[in-house]
Structures are given as C-alpha cells and as structure tokens.
Amino acid sequence: MKILHLADLHIGKKINEFSMIEDQKFILKKILEIMDDVKPHAVIIAGDVYDKTVPTIEAIELLDDFIFEISKREISTFIISGNHDSAERLSFGAKVMKFGKIYISPVFDGKISKYTLSDENGKINFYLMPFLKPMNVKKFFLDEEINSYDDAARLIVKNMNIDVSQRNILIAHQFVTETSQSELEEKNVGGLDNISAEIFCDFDYVALGHIHKAYSIGEKKRIRYCGSPLKYSLSEVNVEKSVTIVEINSKDDFKTEIVSLVPLRDMQVIKGTFEEITKNSFYCDINTKNYISMTLTDENEVPNALQKLRDIYENILKLDYDNKRTQKYNKIDFEKIKKRDPFEVFSEFYELQNNQKMTAEQEEIMKNLIGEIWEVEL
Structure with a gap:
C-alpha cells in the first residue's frame, strides 16, 4: 500500500502580516499533481491543518477545495487536528465526509478512531490520534496517574489493543524523541512535552506532524515527521521542503520516497549596502518576489530604506542593520x-x-x- 504523508499545512498562515494563501494554493495544487503521478492508496494529514483555531473564510475555502479534489480521486484520506486547530471546527461534517473517503479525527472522547483498509497483502489499520495534552486524557482515566505527555501517550497506546499480526499506522501530532523513559522523567519536571519513541514500537509506521523540518526517528526510520510543505519561518531558509511517500507491502517490506516541493516564492536572506543591493546587476538573477530578510551594512541609516527597497523586493519580511552601532x-x-x-x-x-x-x-x-x-x- 502506498501512502502520501502530509502535515502542518497551516492554511491561512501570515508571516509578518504577509498572507500565505496564494503560496498555499500553489503548493496544494503541486501536491495534487504529485498524487496524480504517484497514485497513492491513502493520504495522511497529520495535524495543524489550519494556522488558527478560528480560521479565515479564505482558509476554510482553500481546505474545502483541497479535500474535494482528493475525494474526486477516490483516495482514502485521514486527517487529525493539531495544536493550532480547533478539533471541534475541523471535525465539523466528518460523518458526511466519510462517504467521500475523508476520515477526520473527532474531539477526543477517551478513545482513538481506527479505520481499516485492505489490499492484496491484507488489512492495514490507521489510528487517528489528535493533538492531546495530559489534561485531555486524564479526565477519561481518573484512576490512572498522568503527569506528562509521555504518560498520556503511553496510556492511550496501551488501550488501543493493537493486533501486531496486521500492518498498523499511527497518525499523531506530538513532540516525539528518541529519549528513553528514564531521561524523560527528568526532563518532564521542567514541563517539556517530549514523548518517547519506544512507546510506538508496535506500529509499522508513525506519521507525525508538529515539527516543520522533515526527518525520521530511530534506526528503522519508521517514525517520521514529513515537515511542512512551505517555509513558515526565517529559521527554515536553507531547509528543503518535500512530501513523504510511504510504501508498506508487508511488515518487512517497507520503504519511503521523498518528493521535493518547489514553492511559488522562496524565502531567502540578503545582506549588503543599500547601494550594492539596489544595483540591477545584483538582483537581476534573484526572484525579487521571494520572501526576504534584508540586512543593510551601511554605517548610517538610509532614510525610508524599507519603502525604497520594496520598489525592488516587494516581500521584505524584515529589515535590520549590521554595522558598528549594532555589533x-x-x-x-x-x-x-x-x-x-x-x-x-x-x-x-x-x-x-x-x-x-x-x-x-x-x-x-x-x-x-x-x-x-x-x-x-x-
């Protein structure tokens, strides 16, 4: 079975008051093209579907269009809420959407939703675990001691009654690390939300959201953050974005493929004097519509620098100086x-x-x- 893993769409995101809707429309269209090329049997969206708990009308319409396009392709799609989502708002209409093979995690009620697909190799189970805090879990397990995110996740997985003879996939939106339980006990005193990866040893693949950089956890590489499809922070300037394609034909036959995503507008850093960076010879090979962090090295501040620079670089996110005064x-x-x-x-x-x-x-x-x-x- 071939699965396309997405997460952290953050639809409706603004960066320094710049709306990302146009960029998100572009990248979601590219993802649909990847689906048409790869032809996955299932799509996973592992949380932070929206950027705000109360999304804008534009954001709702864009998600509606994206889900509709996936349903037209008759691809089973599994969606969970993240910490940026409202579980109640995201799951509205979930019962109706099931008829279009769109499965959305409901508001947590003490149980984790499970859906089963089948292929020539048998059954494959998808467990949908929305973003949870210890207090969300504790009210359904009053007799259990839950002091940390790790405690909560451990208890939830224990109550899933996983059939390890079948292929099992968990979709979650949490901060998962390779840290051992004993190390977590020390760290959680400080309030960290780490969850130990060893909790998920019975799953054949754990599709994670929450971290925007794509990477895998553990030797077997079966616990993975696919990352966000776009750069949403200047700290990600040098991070390449992608989608993850997972193929699980049997419990032993597992592989992943990374498909790169090229955005409508990239994010970059430009540094130099005002005179240097406003010369045509400097910016002629630069996409001046990119989202830019600009640093001027002039010793004296340039009057109306931001306004003048935006005549060339229209999407400047940040302007600062690096000179004797600032160093x-x-x-x-x-x-x-x-x-x-x-x-x-x-x-x-x-x-x-x-x-x-x-x-x-x-x-x-x-x-x-x-x-x-x-x-x-x-």
Missing part, C-alpha cells in the same frame, strides 16, 4: 550621569549607541537644542 552592546550607568553636563552625557550616549563620535555639525545642533531646553549657553 557592540554598551551599557549606561544612570547613577553617574545625574549631575553631569547634558551635552557630555548626550555625547557619551551617542558614542555608546553608534560606536562613533558625533560630527561637528551634529555637535552644533545638540548644543543649540540643549541651550534652548536648559536655557544655558554652551
């Missing part, structure tokens, strides 16, 4: 300056802030201002 941190001792001459105090402040002295023109301006304010002649 050094200086501290002011306010107790020592209370009785000192205002001009001397300001001169020192300027030098501390800018790592250079005022020009003669700037000194003259400040002397005139201080003279007017304090009514003294400098």
Whole structure:
C-alpha cells in the first residue's frame, strides 16, 4: 500500500502580516499533481491543518477545495487536528465526509478512531490520534496517574489493543524523541512535552506532524515527521521542503520516497549596502518576489530604506542593520550621569549607541537644542 504523508499545512498562515494563501494554493495544487503521478492508496494529514483555531473564510475555502479534489480521486484520506486547530471546527461534517473517503479525527472522547483498509497483502489499520495534552486524557482515566505527555501517550497506546499480526499506522501530532523513559522523567519536571519513541514500537509506521523540518526517528526510520510543505519561518531558509511517500507491502517490506516541493516564492536572506543591493546587476538573477530578510551594512541609516527597497523586493519580511552601532552592546550607568553636563552625557550616549563620535555639525545642533531646553549657553 502506498501512502502520501502530509502535515502542518497551516492554511491561512501570515508571516509578518504577509498572507500565505496564494503560496498555499500553489503548493496544494503541486501536491495534487504529485498524487496524480504517484497514485497513492491513502493520504495522511497529520495535524495543524489550519494556522488558527478560528480560521479565515479564505482558509476554510482553500481546505474545502483541497479535500474535494482528493475525494474526486477516490483516495482514502485521514486527517487529525493539531495544536493550532480547533478539533471541534475541523471535525465539523466528518460523518458526511466519510462517504467521500475523508476520515477526520473527532474531539477526543477517551478513545482513538481506527479505520481499516485492505489490499492484496491484507488489512492495514490507521489510528487517528489528535493533538492531546495530559489534561485531555486524564479526565477519561481518573484512576490512572498522568503527569506528562509521555504518560498520556503511553496510556492511550496501551488501550488501543493493537493486533501486531496486521500492518498498523499511527497518525499523531506530538513532540516525539528518541529519549528513553528514564531521561524523560527528568526532563518532564521542567514541563517539556517530549514523548518517547519506544512507546510506538508496535506500529509499522508513525506519521507525525508538529515539527516543520522533515526527518525520521530511530534506526528503522519508521517514525517520521514529513515537515511542512512551505517555509513558515526565517529559521527554515536553507531547509528543503518535500512530501513523504510511504510504501508498506508487508511488515518487512517497507520503504519511503521523498518528493521535493518547489514553492511559488522562496524565502531567502540578503545582506549588503543599500547601494550594492539596489544595483540591477545584483538582483537581476534573484526572484525579487521571494520572501526576504534584508540586512543593510551601511554605517548610517538610509532614510525610508524599507519603502525604497520594496520598489525592488516587494516581500521584505524584515529589515535590520549590521554595522558598528549594532555589533557592540554598551551599557549606561544612570547613577553617574545625574549631575553631569547634558551635552557630555548626550555625547557619551551617542558614542555608546553608534560606536562613533558625533560630527561637528551634529555637535552644533545638540548644543543649540540643549541651550534652548536648559536655557544655558554652551
């Protein structure tokens, strides 16, 4: 059985007030094209389907279109809620959607939804575990001691009654690590939400969401974060995005394939002087519609720099400076300056802030201002 693993769509996401809807429409269309090429038997969306618990109308319409396109292809699709989703809103209409082979995890009621598909190799079970906090689990297991995410996950899996003779897939949206249980007990004192990977040893594949970078856990590589389909943070500038194709023909016959995703607009970092980065020779080979973190190295601030730069680079997410003023941190001792001459105090402040002295023109301006304010002649 071939399965396409997705997660962390974050539909409706904004980055520094830039709406990602157009980018998300583009990438979801590309994912549909991958489905047409790969022809999976099932699709998994492992949480954080929306970016907000109360999604925008645009976000709802985009998800509706995406799910409709998948259902037209008659592909069984399994969706769980993540920590960014409202389980109640995401699961609205879930009973009707089952007729279109779209299965959505309901609000947690103490049990985990299980759906079974079959192929020439027998049955394969999909367990849908939405994002859960210990308190969500505890109210259904009052007699159990649940002090951590690890305790909660361990108890939930224990109550699944997994038939290990069949192929089993878990869909979850949690922070899973290779950390041992004893190490977790020490870490959880600090409130970390780690869940030990060894809890899921009875599953043939664990399709995870929550971490935006794609990577596998454990020697067998059967516990995997597929990552988000788009870059949603400047920390991901150098991260390649992809979808994961999983093929499980038998318990021993397992393989994965990574299919790269090319976005409508990439995310990148640009650094240089204002003069350098506004030359046509500098940006002629750059997609100037990309989402950009811009750093200017000019010693003096450029007036209206952001507005001027956006005439070329329209999607600047961030603008800052890297120069003598920003490279050094200086501290002011306010107790020592209370009785000192205002001009001397300001001169020192300027030098501390800018790592250079005022020009003669700037000194003259400040002397005139201080003279007017304090009514003294400098």
